[in-house]
Amino acid sequence: MNPISSRWRSSLAWRVTATTVLLSLSILVLVGSALFTNLERGIFNEKLINSLADADSSAQSVELQLAIAQYQSSIDIGKVLGDVLAVPVATGDGSGREVALFPTPGISKAGAAYEGTSNLLSPKSIPESFRKLIRAKKGNKWERLNIKYLGGHQERGIAVGNIITVPSVGKFEFYVLFSLAQQDQTLSLILRALWLTGIALVFLLSLITWLIIRQVISPVRDAAVVAEQLTAGDLDQRMNVKGENEIARLGYAFNEMAVVLKQQILRLENLSRLQQRFVSDVSHELRTPLTTVRMASEVIYAARANFDPSVQRSAELLLAQIDRFEGLLSDLLEVSRFDAEAAVLDIDQIDLTNLVKRTVDYLHPSRERILTIHAPHEPVFIDADSRRIERILRNLISNAIDHRADKPVDIHIAESESEAAVAVRDYGIGFNDRESKQLFERFWRADPARARVRGGSGLGLSIALEDAKLHQGLLEAWGSPARGANFVLTLPKRSGGFVASHPLPVIPAGESSTLSEMVDRTEN
């Protein structure tokens, strides 16, 4: 990501300062340019007024000198005009001043000789269009132009034109050109000063903004750091609070919250510890007598041939019920371990296909008739707790065998880049929408009458779901009455991973999802 846009998003101080800089800069540019334009206009206008007065008085003075020269015949007209051209009069403010004299059209040949410019001023400085206007005495008698010298040097200036009459020769165009170099210099000084002031102002403004915003933000930043530490489990972290302003109030409220949080967490931890202790104690206290009962009943059972038929049957029932009690106890303990969040994974690398085969062998040694395993040729290696995965598989496969209604059961194994999946599909009694919602609930039975005979704790699927969740995996089910059921276990191959795709579909190919319903996606 672009570093500027990332800072814009991550740092409030940076954003506020940048906004301040941008806004103040644009305001300064607007105000500065308005100020400069006004200044420039004022300076120019003053120069123009001076120039017009100067030019007019010069023209009058030249005409006067010529008039005087006419009466003092000793003085030559050519000399007067030459003096006018040769010595540009320095104006009061010391700026450059040039003069140009052009004969008007239709003047005598002798008169044309008086044409000339002061210094090295190029006659082309004064555009023909302006001269036309002067000759016609229309419009302004001044114009802005560039004063050009024969050497190629130029400077900005104002030209003021007049028509003067040279006695006995005719009319001449008389131009006085005033250089604006001085004014330009002044303006550039002002401009530089404006820029410097502006930049300094923006810099100071951003500095002030930065300092102020930091004052406001640093407690917020502290709060964020402390909150992160609290989240990481360091419950003793508190904010450093001074004063009584709004920010300090935030700090006090924050610290109070941390205290309450800590109390709550400690209370819950304590409860959880108590719960785990209880589970462990119950486990120990129940299992030891159960072991004794079990052994005693086995001894009685082994000797049942010596008893009356009723005692024989009792011995059989006793043993069967002890089995059932044992299964129920271990399932209950497992469930309370999940509830106490005391269940931990014992991760190992296992071949899923091998595990499925072993589970099938264990549950149903003559599997060829009923169970078909469809697996890739290569082993499917996953990082998982083999005991828990085997427990899930046993549950799914024995459920399928129980509910298959004498039809075959298909077990599919597949893998993708980072997931592995097992699908157990039967074509038996299936389940309906209402049942699908309860499938993973504790002590729920698909068919109470049947299930009682079969035994089983009714905790199998909910334990399987918890085991799958513990692996960050998914256990999903599809079912449809009389069309069967499909249970799909999807696991991340590497521990710590998560399920992003399904190597095996939950809804079997050829089955529509409208007939049935997907149930209980685990929240992971």
Added chain:
Amino acid sequence: MTLIMVVDDDQDLAEMLGIVLNGAGFEVDLVNRGDEAMELFRAQSPDLVLLDVMLPGIDGIEVARRMRAESMVPIVMLTAKGDTHDVVLGLEAGADDYMVKPFEPSELVARIKVRLRRAPSDSTDSLQLGRVKIDQVAHTINRDGKIIPLTRLEFDLLVALAKEPGRVFTREALLSEVWGYQHATDTRLVNVHIQRLRAKIEFDPENPELIVTVRGIGYKAGQKGSHSE
């Protein structure tokens, strides 16, 4: 007659164990306290010890550690908790096997018999694994002229692997061959004992060369880095 020592604080269970084991043809010594176990153990030298984890006096794990320090007798832990933590602690302390309560008497007897059996010496040859010499008749391990004491189970485990060097044994295969389990997937049992065996015979247990882990499958005896399967 084979003597089995039962250490369990529950007197009824201990008595019941006595009845079952007597019925299976074993002689039984009962102890109810951990701190009394060692004395009787030294006096009687039982052929096998059944040891409860939770005991008054000294707990079962510590008792197992002390017995193992003095003797190579087979020890089977009885645990009321199937929790990984307890099981691994017991195995690391020196127990050969464990049974989770409640267990079936027939299974208990079967396990005891497996632990008591002498590995049938189908061969009298001595096996050689690296610099380790395994004498199958005298049941001794000799590394560079030094005798290393092994428990019977560790010996069986080593022989099982060394008999077919290069063959990769899955954990399940080892469980069936050495522990006599069927359909068991208790990898902890195998892993802990492999570690203990390595600690005894490997020159560098962190980089084992005699018993090599084959990733995702199991273990094999042989040189590190060779991939014969």
